[in-house]
Amino acid sequence: MLKLDGINKIFNEGTPDEKIALADINLHLKPGDFVTIIGSNGAGKSTMMNMISGALTPDFGTVLIDGNNVTGLPEYKRSHYIGRVFQDPMAGTAPTMTIEENLALAYSRNKRRGIRVGVDKKRREFFKESLAMLGLNLESRLSAKVGLLSGGERQALSLLMATFTKPSILLLDEHTAALDPSRAELITRITKHLVEKDHLTTLMVTHNMQQALDLGNRLIMMDKGQIILEVGEDRKHELTIPDLMAEFERIRGEKMNSDRALLG
Numbered sequence: 001m002l003k004l005d006g007i008n009k010i011f012n013e014g015t016p017d018e019k020i021a022l023a024d025i026n027l028h029l030k031p032g033d034f035v036t037i038i039g040s041n042g043a044g045k046s047t048m049m050n051m052i053s054g055a056l057t058p059d060f061g062t063v064l065i066d067g068n069n070v071t072g073l074p075e076y077k078r079s080h081y082i083g084r085v086f087q088d089p090m091a092g093t094a095p096t097m098t099i100e101e102n103l104a105l106a107y108s109r110n111k112r113r114g115i116r117v118g119v120d121k122k123r124r125e126f127f128k129e130s131l132a133m134l135g136l137n138l139e140s141r142l143s144a145k146v147g148l149l150s151g152g153e154r155q156a157l158s159l160l161m162a163t164f165t166k167p168s169i170l171l172l173d174e175h176t177a178a179l180d181p182s183r184a185e186l187i188t189r190i191t192k193h194l195v196e197k198d199h200l201t202t203l204m205v206t207h208n209m210q211q212a213l214d215l216g217n218r219l220i221m222m223d224k225g226q227i228i229l230e231v232g233e234d235r236k237h238e239l240t241i242p243d244l245m246a247e248f249e250r251i252r253g254e255k256m257n258s259d260r261a262l263l264g
């Protein structure tokens with residue numbers, strides 16, 4: 001489903017600002033895997049997500065999605081494989097367009113056809129049914145401008161737009177981090193529901209260690225551009241936050257340095 005093979009990325013190579021962002025990343029996801037990713041600041045989590053989405057190209061290594069080598073494909077040419085939700089609720093939707101227009105745009109983009117914003121009756125019913133699943137009554141506000149929605153509502157809409165065409169890979173990049181706790185919990189619940197409903201293969205970056213333990217069937221920990229710990233289904237649900245901290249200390253020989261992780 002997703003295979004990262006020997007991925008390396010160095011920024012500003014050969015300059016005083018050189019930064020090894022990813023150092024030989026190997027990761028293989030089976031269909032339906034839901035992997036949570038934790039790691040200290042600057043560990044390479046977002047860079048890895050950007051390699052998968054095509055926003056960045058690796059210096060070495062290959063990215064395979066559904067068995068296709070997409071390493072050299074730009075972002076727009078692999079967008080039909082990928083659904084992505086960012087931390088910023090404003091990032092995934094167009095504020096001056098209506099809810100229906102946003103959904104129509106996401107629908108046609110991911111269907112590999114040209115962008116068509118027109119909506120027939122059948123499509124509208126599908127949008128309404130999909131929106132109703134969110135439990136936010138957005139299905140009765142199809143013609144409302146998205147800019148009028150709250151951050152949580154927009155993030156729920158982004159999540160729906162990223163998932164309703166069943167992408168091969170769903171990338172969630174700290175998508176609950178900018179929300180207040182009750183909204184974050186709502187978005188977490190909706191995420192779980194949408195991912196389970198369609199068995200979506202998912203990668204989720206989070207600084208909230210409890211969330212990383214609670215969600216998904218696998219967990220990886222990154223540090224300094226490497227995957228330093230992988231936890232599978234068998235162990236994941238018995239682990240605690242202190243266990244994860246202790247694992248980091250055992251592997252790295254120093255305490256984990258991430259205030260956000262500790263607070264989370």
Ligand SMILES: Nc1ncnc2c1ncn2[C@@H]1O[C@H](COP(=O)(O)OP(=O)(O)OP(=O)(O)O)[C@@H](O)[C@H]1O
Nearest residue numbers: 011012019021039040041042043044045046047048
């Ligand atoms: N475009 C870039 N140019 C130069 N350096 C970069 C660039 N993007 C990322 N980096 C550096 O690469 C390293 C990995 O960054 P990345 O954003 O992937 O980390 P992260 O794990 O997502 O961190 P955080 O949790 O703080 O968001 C960092 O040291 C960062 O400063």
